[in-house]
Amino acid sequence: MRTVVAILTVVAFASVPLWLRDPYLMNALITTGIFIIGAMSLNLLLGFTGQLSLGHIAFFGIGAYVSALTSLGFDAGLPFGFRIVHEPWPPIIGFVLAIVVAGLCGYLVGLLSFRVRGAYFVIVTISFAEVVRLVALNWVELTQGPLALTNIPSITIGMPGLGDLTLRTKLQNYYLVLAVAVIAYVLISRLVHSHFGRAMRGLMENETLAVSVGIDVTKTLTLAAVISAGIAGAAGSLYAHYIRIIDPEVFAFINTVTMVIMVITGGKGSLAGPVVGGMIFGLLPVFLRPVMAPEAQWIAYGGVLIVILFVLPRGIVPSLAQRFAKRRSRVEAVAPVAFVKRDAKEHA
Amino acid sequence: MSEFLQHLINMLVLGGTYALLGIGLTLIFGIMNVVNFTHGVLYTFGAYIMFIVVHQLGVNFFLALPLAVVAGWLLGAAIELILLRPLRGSDIDTTMLVMIGAWIAMQSGALWIWGGVAKSVTTPFPEAPLVLGPVSVSWLRLFVLAAAAMLIVVTYLLINRTKLGCAMRATFQDHDTASLMGVNVDMIYTSTFAIGSSLAAAAGALLGPVYVIFPQMGDLAAVKAFAIVILGGLGNITGAVIGGFILALAEELGAGYVSSGYRDAMGFLIIIAVLIFKPTGLFARSERVG
Amino acid sequence: MAAPATALKVEQVAVSFGGLVALSDMNFTVGEGEIVSLIGPNGAGKTTAFNVVTGFLDPTHGAVSYRGTALNGLKPHQIADLGLIRTFQRTSVFPNDTVYDNLLVGLHRQGRVGLLEAILGLPRARSSQRRLRERASELIERVGLERRANDLAGSLSYGEQRLVGVALALAAEPSMLLLDEPVSGMNASETHTFVQLIRNIRDRGVTILLVEHDMPMVMSVSDRIVVLNYGRIIAEGPPEMIRNNAAVIEAYLGQGAARA
Numbered sequence: 001m002r003t004v005v006a007i008l009t010v011v012a013f014a015s016v017p018l019w020l021r022d023p024y025l026m027n028a029l030i031t032t033g034i035f036i037i038g039a040m041s042l043n044l045l046l047g048f049t050g051q052l053s054l055g056h057i058a059f060f061g062i063g064a065y066v067s068a069l070t071s072l073g074f075d076a077g078l079p080f081g082f083r084i085v086h087e088p089w090p091p092i093i094g095f096v097l098a099i100v101v102a103g104l105c106g107y108l109v110g111l112l113s114f115r116v117r118g119a120y121f122v123i124v125t126i127s128f129a130e131v132v133r134l135v136a137l138n139w140v141e142l143t144q145g146p147l148a149l150t151n152i153p154s155i156t157i158g159m160p161g162l163g164d165l166t167l168r169t170k171l172q173n174y175y176l177v178l179a180v181a182v183i184a185y186v187l188i189s190r191l192v193h194s195h196f197g198r199a200m201r202g203l204m205e206n207e208t209l210a211v212s213v214g215i216d217v218t219k220t221l222t223l224a225a226v227i228s229a230g231i232a233g234a235a236g237s238l239y240a241h242y243i244r245i246i247d248p249e250v251f252a253f254i255n256t257v258t259m260v261i262m263v264i265t266g267g268k269g270s271l272a273g274p275v276v277g278g279m280i281f282g283l284l285p286v287f288l289r290p291v292m293a294p295e296a297q298w299i300a301y302g303g304v305l306i307v308i309l310f311v312l313p314r315g316i317v318p319s320l321a322q323r324f325a326k327r328r329s330r331v332e333a334v335a336p337v338a339f340v341k342r343d344a345k346e347h348a
Numbered sequence: 349m350s351e352f353l354q355h356l357i358n359m360l361v362l363g364g365t366y367a368l369l370g371i372g373l374t375l376i377f378g379i380m381n382v383v384n385f386t387h388g389v390l391y392t393f394g395a396y397i398m399f400i401v402v403h404q405l406g407v408n409f410f411l412a413l414p415l416a417v418v419a420g421w422l423l424g425a426a427i428e429l430i431l432l433r434p435l436r437g438s439d440i441d442t443t444m445l446v447m448i449g450a451w452i453a454m455q456s457g458a459l460w461i462w463g464g465v466a467k468s469v470t471t472p473f474p475e476a477p478l479v480l481g482p483v484s485v486s487w488l489r490l491f492v493l494a495a496a497a498m499l500i501v502v503t504y505l506l507i508n509r510t511k512l513g514c515a516m517r518a519t520f521q522d523h524d525t526a527s528l529m530g531v532n533v534d535m536i537y538t539s540t541f542a543i544g545s546s547l548a549a550a551a552g553a554l555l556g557p558v559y560v561i562f563p564q565m566g567d568l569a570a571v572k573a574f575a576i577v578i579l580g581g582l583g584n585i586t587g588a589v590i591g592g593f594i595l596a597l598a599e600e601l602g603a604g605y606v607s608s609g610y611r612d613a614m615g616f617l618i619i620i621a622v623l624i625f626k627p628t629g630l631f632a633r634s635e636r637v638g
Numbered sequence: 639m640a641a642p643a644t645a646l647k648v649e650q651v652a653v654s655f656g657g658l659v660a661l662s663d664m665n666f667t668v669g670e671g672e673i674v675s676l677i678g679p680n681g682a683g684k685t686t687a688f689n690v691v692t693g694f695l696d697p698t699h700g701a702v703s704y705r706g707t708a709l710n711g712l713k714p715h716q717i718a719d720l721g722l723i724r725t726f727q728r729t730s731v732f733p734n735d736t737v738y739d740n741l742l743v744g745l746h747r748q749g750r751v752g753l754l755e756a757i758l759g760l761p762r763a764r765s766s767q768r769r770l771r772e773r774a775s776e777l778i779e780r781v782g783l784e785r786r787a788n789d790l791a792g793s794l795s796y797g798e799q800r801l802v803g804v805a806l807a808l809a810a811e812p813s814m815l816l817l818d819e820p821v822s823g824m825n826a827s828e829t830h831t832f833v834q835l836i837r838n839i840r841d842r843g844v845t846i847l848l849v850e851h852d853m854p855m856v857m858s859v860s861d862r863i864v865v866l867n868y869g870r871i872i873a874e875g876p877p878e879m880i881r882n883n884a885a886v887i888e889a890y891l892g893q894g895a896a897r898a
Contacts, residue, residue: 212725216713309446
């Protein structure tokens, strides 16, 4: 059942370029797809380990910069008179490096995450993203600072027997993004259904108990952070090679908030949640643009986030799933057992 | 040497307002367990109130400041009543996300109403700075320091010498027990949020005229406030004051001796360093709130 | 019959919080296959002792060893890896998962396969998954919760949640099980079934350390009893000896009762 829905969804997405010719909408779909990949990676942390990373855009931006710099080459000074010179490499290597470097950064942040949880973790991640943004802004020799990195080459894929294929058109990029999104989805799905995923859920629900059955907090949380950051880095790389220009604004906090809104609206802790939330908030601007000023749109987004948290705190997908399940169970007429309030007194 | 003295003077002026920001946030964080992401917007709001009152209503500069404080108080109380009271008992992640939503909506609102062009406030102080030997400081900055110091003292007295402050401290210790002892916890929460907000608005109203006023000015202020709170320890007012001055010193020295581009990175680096090495903040936990 | 080999050894353990002494100079051992109970009035230090043994609390002084391995400085999950598994008084389940999924989480130690294998769904990972599912069903049956397997653990009654807690502990394949007040909140018939369960677990070779308030239950199930009061051991021995020990009666009933 679930697999059928998934395959049908992929087929539906794959058929879009066959009937949609509008380049503006195609462009919106591609960037939406890239942000959905980012939102899926955020969901892995927020929804499955309960850690709210509000600096998630840092991994995305690091991926974008690493990939762009790898394929453009650079010549930058380091302290103590050293220089680092790099000749351009094919963008596909940049894509791989983007995942690796972002994953490494995820490892560092993950190491912090078991020392500090909750509000502290949130603030650490915000700070991390801001520091990275300031470095991108001020290390002009490497990043061109506010002048942006331009002329980033498109991704080239070596096709066996067909030679190299450079993905320049919207159509090609659409399928590239779709492919990466499907891979990311399957990867996350496999992960959360494996015993690693169960360890994450266990830690989120009852850390003390999870530890007592032998779950390693540090290992589990850093693993989730590394994979999450790596996927975000992949999304950033796709972004850099599709848009072909990046500047430090990619690190803007508002981009993290966009991903958070996608995840919360769609439903954190649900695999399909970020896809649904991402489609809504990725395409909404397209339809709102003619009728609303950008500022008004943002007022609306902030409002929507609040309203969702008040009326649909679990998000769209889990709420629908629950309604569906309820209808089925009503047929079977299973009465829920009364909840028992636990004794809060602990004897010493 | 004189350059260093100048940095110290600048640090004092900046530190005073940072302390105001930090106290407001640490009160809300400590008593309500809410990460107040609207803190920066309230800072922006205070600055715009200053601009409107002085330039559009033509009211005296010195009268505008208390008006900004009152406006911040009212807006804070409104946020608490509308957004936080219905969520009482929710987990900290939910309130945090709601506050982020409020922040985005309010900041975009400011952009919509006042536009993105920076505004500046004319002050009644003379242009020429006060020169004291090797260092100089503008009269406006001196006023900012004096006003901030006064507000810090007033807040301190409010928390340590009044009935409301006593109830706030009790709620901080244990809100269940406080509520059993007859403290109206809902009222304390609203008051706390309103007081914290009015301090943020005051900081904005003081620093706004020193720099320029624009809708996103509160973003950095908010993160700086987080840095101060983490530095000083949760709910620790004295810690917040000291934290404010330490952050100001780090920024002044960072900008002066490293690179002015990294001035604003100091706060973040401090946050990361403190959380790695001493997650409970630099100051003892025993003297929280008051 | 020869005395069983020592499984758990607690030597001169002391714990103080600030100036407050929670445990002082505690010494006791638990033999392989024994059921030992730790009892004492409220505040006697039972839970503290438990937390020290399972690594949730570092002792201020002294040493704990299990089968010859020193536990000092080990993290709780490392101690769990040695086969020393505990249950909790309050937080005994993962409330938002079904009982069945609870058990799958509990089987974490058995399900370890490589990350790549798990993600790629290789045969080894698949067969491991299948084994885990069978094992989860088995454990649910063993504690008698078959009918509740697909209900959310948080919706179960207090006694049933305790059973899930025990099943979770069993899932980790303990060689020694530490039960923290397992029958508090259970009614008489639930308690009776639980005693059978504990005996059954011990008969499969699992050593058991029990902290419990329910005296009749402790007396009926234990091989040996250690009595704590004010952080010190005041008596130790088989149930019939403890039952008649003056110091124990005094601790429980107050000084007046002992003199009377």
